Amino acid sequence: MTDTVKNTALFALVFALILISGFFQGWNNALFILNMGIISAIMALGVNLQWGFAGLFNVGVMGFVALGGLAAVLIGMPATPGAFAAGGLGVILALVLGSLTIVAAVLVYKRMAAGRTRNLVIAAVLIIGFFVFRAILDPNVALIEAVNPASTGYLGGLNPGTEETYRTYGWMMMIAWPVGGLFAAGAAWLIGKAALGLRSDYLAIATLGIAEIIIAVLKNEDWLTRGVKNVVGLPRPVPYELDLQSSAAFIERAASMGLDPVEASTLWVKVLYALLFAAVLGVLFWLTQRALNSPWGRMLRAIRDNEVAAEAMGKDVTARHLQVFILGSAICGIAGAMMTTLDSQLTPGTYQPLRFTFLVWVMVIVGGSGSNLGAILGGFLIWFLWVQVEPIGLFVMELITSGMAEDNWLRLHLIDSAAQMRLMTMGIIMIVVLRFSPRGLIPEK
Amino acid sequence: MEFLNAIVALANYVLIPGIAYGSQLALGALGVTLVYGILRFSNFAHGDTMAFGTMLVILVTWWMQSVGISLGPVPTALLALPFGILGCIALVLLTDRVVYRFYREQKAKPVILVIVSMGVMFIMNGIVRFIIGPDDQSFSDGPRFIISARDFKRLTGLEEGLGIRTTQLITVITAIIVVALLFWFLNKTRAGKSMRAYSDNEDLALLSGINPERVVMMTWIIVAGLATIAGTLYGLDKSFKPFTYFQLLLPIFASAVVGGIGSPLGAIAGGFVIAFSEVTITYAWKKVLGYLMPESLEPSGLVQLMSTDYKFAVSFVILLIVLLFKPTGLFKGQSTT
Numbered sequence: 001m002t003d004t005v006k007n008t009a010l011f012a013l014v015f016a017l018i019l020i021s022g023f024f025q026g027w028n029n030a031l032f033i034l035n036m037g038i039i040s041a042i043m044a045l046g047v048n049l050q051w052g053f054a055g056l057f058n059v060g061v062m063g064f065v066a067l068g069g070l071a072a073v074l075i076g077m078p079a080t081p082g083a084f085a086a087g088g089l090g091v092i093l094a095l096v097l098g099s100l101t102i103v104a105a106v107l108v109y110k111r112m113a114a115g116r117t118r119n120l121v122i123a124a125v126l127i128i129g130f131f132v133f134r135a136i137l138d139p140n141v142a143l144i145e146a147v148n149p150a151s152t153g154y155l156g157g158l159n160p161g162t163e164e165t166y167r168t169y170g171w172m173m174m175i176a177w178p179v180g181g182l183f184a185a186g187a188a189w190l191i192g193k194a195a196l197g198l199r200s201d202y203l204a205i206a207t208l209g210i211a212e213i214i215i216a217v218l219k220n221e222d223w224l225t226r227g228v229k230n231v232v233g234l235p236r237p238v239p240y241e242l243d244l245q246s247s248a249a250f251i252e253r254a255a256s257m258g259l260d261p262v263e264a265s266t267l268w269v270k271v272l273y274a275l276l277f278a279a280v281l282g283v284l285f286w287l288t289q290r291a292l293n294s295p296w297g298r299m300l301r302a303i304r305d306n307e308v309a310a311e312a313m314g315k316d317v318t319a320r321h322l323q324v325f326i327l328g329s330a331i332c333g334i335a336g337a338m339m340t341t342l343d344s345q346l347t348p349g350t351y352q353p354l355r356f357t358f359l360v361w362v363m364v365i366v367g368g369s370g371s372n373l374g375a376i377l378g379g380f381l382i383w384f385l386w387v388q389v390e391p392i393g394l395f396v397m398e399l400i401t402s403g404m405a406e407d408n409w410l411r412l413h414l415i416d417s418a419a420q421m422r423l424m425t426m427g428i429i430m431i432v433v434l435r436f437s438p439r440g441l442i443p444e445k
Numbered sequence: 446m447e448f449l450n451a452i453v454a455l456a457n458y459v460l461i462p463g464i465a466y467g468s469q470l471a472l473g474a475l476g477v478t479l480v481y482g483i484l485r486f487s488n489f490a491h492g493d494t495m496a497f498g499t500m501l502v503i504l505v506t507w508w509m510q511s512v513g514i515s516l517g518p519v520p521t522a523l524l525a526l527p528f529g530i531l532g533c534i535a536l537v538l539l540t541d542r543v544v545y546r547f548y549r550e551q552k553a554k555p556v557i558l559v560i561v562s563m564g565v566m567f568i569m570n571g572i573v574r575f576i577i578g579p580d581d582q583s584f585s586d587g588p589r590f591i592i593s594a595r596d597f598k599r600l601t602g603l604e605e606g607l608g609i610r611t612t613q614l615i616t617v618i619t620a621i622i623v624v625a626l627l628f629w630f631l632n633k634t635r636a637g638k639s640m641r642a643y644s645d646n647e648d649l650a651l652l653s654g655i656n657p658e659r660v661v662m663m664t665w666i667i668v669a670g671l672a673t674i675a676g677t678l679y680g681l682d683k684s685f686k687p688f689t690y691f692q693l694l695l696p697i698f699a700s701a702v703v704g705g706i707g708s709p710l711g712a713i714a715g716g717f718v719i720a721f722s723e724v725t726i727t728y729a730w731k732k733v734l735g736y737l738m739p740e741s742l743e744p745s746g747l748v749q750l751m752s753t754d755y756k757f758a759v760s761f762v763i764l765l766i767v768l769l770f771k772p773t774g775l776f777k778g779q780s781t782t
Contacts, residue, residue: 057556059563130750138746198768200556201487205698206768209761212695220754354570354691358563365560417575424571430564431544434557 007373007442014380021388028263031270033387038277039339041379044363045281045288045372046331051361052370052444053297054324055304057200060191060207062356063214064329067187068180068336069346070218073225075176076234076341077157078166083147083223088155090140091223094133101129144223154226159235170235177280177337184333185326187214192322211357218348225348232345238272241265273342280338281376284331288372300324301370332360354423359386362430368440377442385429386422393421446603451736453605457594458732463717463724465613465682468620471716472675473693474700475627475709476668482644482707483664484545486558491672491697493569496690497536498673499680500577502529503584510586520587520615522677529677533669540565541665549661566691573687582685587611605732612681623674624713627667631709636663644707692757696723699760703767705774714775719760727753 018037022030043061050056105125112118145153159166187210195206218225225231244250244265254264291297303310303317311317340346359382367378397418401411433440473495480488488494505525515521544565548558590596591614594606631637636659643650643660651657676690683689700719704711729747751758767774 055556057559194765194769198772201559202702202768204489204559205487205695205702206761206765209695209699209757209764212692212757213755213761216754216757220752352688354567358567361560361563362567417578420571420574420579422571423567423574427564427567427569427571430567431561434561434564435544435547438557 007377010377010441011380014377014384017384018380021384025391028266028270031267031274033384035270035273035277035342036339036387037380037383038274038281039335039342040360040363040383041376042277042281042284042335042338043332043360044367044375044379045284046328046335047360047364048328048367048369048372048375049288049291049331050325050328051364052375053292053300053304054321055200056196056321056325056328057204058207058325058328059204059353059357059361060209060211060214061332061360062351062353063207063211064184064187064332065336065339065356066211066214066218066348066351067183068177068333068338069340070225071180071183071333072173072176072234072337072340073231073346074157075179076159076166076169076173077231078159078161078163080147080152080154080156081162083144083152083155086147087140087143087223090136091144091155094137094140097136098129098133101125101133104129141221141223152226153229154223154231167233167235167240170237173235173237173337173341174276176341177334180337181330181334184336185330188326188329189322192325196321196325197318208353208357211353215348215351218346218351225346228349230345230347230349234341234344234346236341236344237276238269241269244268277338277342280334284334285372285376288331292372359426362426364440365430366433366440368442368444370444371440371442374440374442374444378440381441382426382429385425389422389425390419393418393425447736450603450605451733453597453603453607454732454736457605457607459721459724459728461607461609461613463721465616466724467717467720468616469675469679469682469716470693470696470700470720471713472620472623472671472678473697474704474712474716475624476671476675477697477701478704478706478709478712479664479668479671481701483640483660484549484558486555486562487698489559489562489694490540490566490569491668492691492694493566493573493687494533494537494669494672495676495679495693496573496685496687497569498529498533498669499676499685499690500573500687501532502526502673502677503577503582503680503685505529506584506586515586518587518611520585520612520681522584522586522681523615523619526674526677530670530673533673534666536569537665537669538662541661570687570691577687579687582680584685585612585681605736610682612678616678616682619674619678623671627671627709630667640664695757696720696760699764702764703774705776708774708776711774711776718775719763722763723756723759726750726759727756 018030018033021033043065046064047058047061050058105122108118108121108125112121144155147153159169159172161167161169191207191210195203198206219227221227222229241262242265245261250265250268251261254261257264259267299310299315300320302313303315303320307317360379363378363382364375365378366382367376368374394415397414401408401414404411473491476494477488477491480486480491502522502525505528506520506522509515509521509525514524516524544561545558548561588611591609591611592607594608597607598604629637631641639650639655640660640663642653643655643657647657650660676685679690679693696719700715701712702715703718704713704715727749729749731746731748734748
């Protein structure tokens with residue numbers, strides 16, 4: 001069996017699984033799995049770029065995904081009337097001063113001779129800078145958050161529409177996707193500058209921390225994201241179901257296919273999303289595939305396999321690592337913006353490392369690290385399992401306990417806990433793959 | 446009087462919580478650092494090992510409470526602790542036998558072991574959620590306070606109260622006993638010395654006839670004990686929730702790295718450094734400053750440097766500073782580059 005046949009068979013299997021779930025659980029559900037599967041595949045591509053190509057151990061995926069979500073809000077939502085006038089400039093001034101403080105501290109560190117004087121000067125710069133930053137930031141934040149706090153209370157975004165008309169600018173969400181990539185890339189540049197070059201498990205701990213901090217910022221800086229009050233009702237690049245249902249042409253077309261207009265509209269929206277997402281996935285796959293087979297990709301793999309030898313050959317290891325770290329994180333940011341678009345809301349409280357970081361890692365490991373096709377397959381397959389383990393677990397539990405009395409405590413507990421089966425399943429899959437097929441389903445060539 | 450009030454407020458809100466939290470982190474960091482020293486990888490499953498051990502303790506505690514066994518004023522959980530430790534040891538040794546040993550024999554790169562430990566983390570997290578559920582559980586019993594703020598005020602006549610919770614005192618006492626035992630074991634016993642030898646230089650240790658599998662087994666047993674104790678103390682002091690234990694991973698790693706990973710003494714120092722930085726930076730200093738400063742200069746705001754939600758940022762920044770400027774940590778652990 002050649003590789004092509006095997007790979008086609010694997011992908012056919014995954015899509016067959018999604019089709020089966022469509023027949024049994026309804027097509028809305030199947031399309032949901034497909035859409036999130038595409039987004040997961042993109043995240044897996046990003047992590048694969050970092051880990052598979054370059055051996056960089058990034059467990060901060062969640063942070064980059066969340067930054068993409070932030071971009072979706074900042075691009076797609078309308079500006080809150082009066083909010084920017086109230087405190088926008090002050091907040092920007094505070095942020096600029098804050099970054100200048102850090103730049104100043106770095107400059108002092110680089111320019112002054114080492115010694116106690118330098119440490120004191122750095123400490124003084126940072127402490128004074130911090131208090132000035134807070135002194136300017138806090139009152140302005142309070143002003144912004146006071147603007148109609150029940151429904152807005154944040155700056156809003158760049159959407160030119162008003163509260164009533166902003167939904168007509170849905171196409172702007174597609175701008176948010178690359179912007180999400182840029183946000184993530186910017187953060188990755190900062191982290192990479194500081195933490196790359198550490199041993200791999202330290203990079204892991206550092207990225208784990210950064211992700212938690214990004215989530216903490218999104219949760220607490222209400223002027224930016226409304227925090228845990230969530231931003232809902234983001235515009236979308238595809239038509240709304242209600243508009244479709246009131247369009248005579250659409251109803252007619254749905255009727256000709258023998259579908260009820262309400263169901264047809266929900267399906268059609270999801271199909272449009274799937275097409276958009278698939279186009280993004282296609283472009284990114286083409287790009288990463290080109291990168292993998294280019295001299296640049298070969299250089300990265302050479303660095304991954306033997307850093308010392310590559311450095312001796314004159315390759316700039318740190319610069320390549322920084323590059324690939326930024327690119328991979330940017331891809332995760334794009335996926336994050338797409339996910340927020342699909343959800344039409346940003347809910348900082350729902351970002352959890354197990355779901356957004358470690359699950360993506362399972363996808364990459366199971367798919368085959370170093371292989372782009374593998375990452376995509378892993379993305380679809382693991383996402384499918386993540387969704388389906390719960391109903392399957394419930395079914396298994398009912399089967400196991402079918403002999404017990406209806407109110408047996410063990411039976412009740414097992415059925416109650418079936419929802420928790422998914423983490424265990426993911427762990428078992430990961431460990432089994434690492435043990436018996438460490439190169440994954442579609443190994444690197 | 447003003448000055449005394451300031452000190453009491455400081456002790457009540459910063460010193461005592463900091464010491465208790467620092468002891469919990471130190472015990473957690475000791476486990477991470479031991480795994481790193483002997484097995485040479487960062488164990489991502491440590492937080493969930495803590496959660497598993499604590500869960501067993503909670504289950505035994507509930508059973509004891511239901512049949513009426515108690516320790517009087519001391520929480521029943523302490524009586525349940527040995528059972529939790531035994532169960533946790535069993536799970537950890539089983540994990541090592543089924544999962545990690547294979548990679549040790551292969552001499553796999555440390556980063557592979559880290560990824561494997563991510564898989565173990567998923568499974569342990571799943572087991573805990575499966576058995577006890579993802580919600581908050583409280584299992585502390587006995588009197589809540591050794592001295593409550595109100596009693597303290599009445600006794601001393603000060604404006605500020607000083608409350609010491611039973612769990613805080615128990616945390617500190619247990620931590621001291623455990624650490625003393627651990628250091629005695631590592632420095633005075635033959636087994637402990639062989640562990641340190643193995644950590645310093647694996648090849649030399651093997652040459653002098655130390656059985657590596659025995660060393661690894663002892664390490665896991667100690668780590669399981671430390672994890673269960675740290676988790677139980679944290680759970681008694683705050684509350685038990687599987688997700689919180691997973692999140693503890695970050696400050697625990699930070700403590701281990703700040704102290705110098707691989708160095709037990711460093712892990713303890715690191716635990717306190719991280720705990721006190723978190724508490725001082727997220728504490729609203731208004732009260733203390735209000736007592737100390739003349740009336741005219743009294744601060745109007747809360748004087749809180751950062752909101753409590755940013756406590757992760759604090760441990761992270763300290764971690765980053767140490768990694769960048771002193772990669773071996775405060776106590777000269779293994780290098781981080």
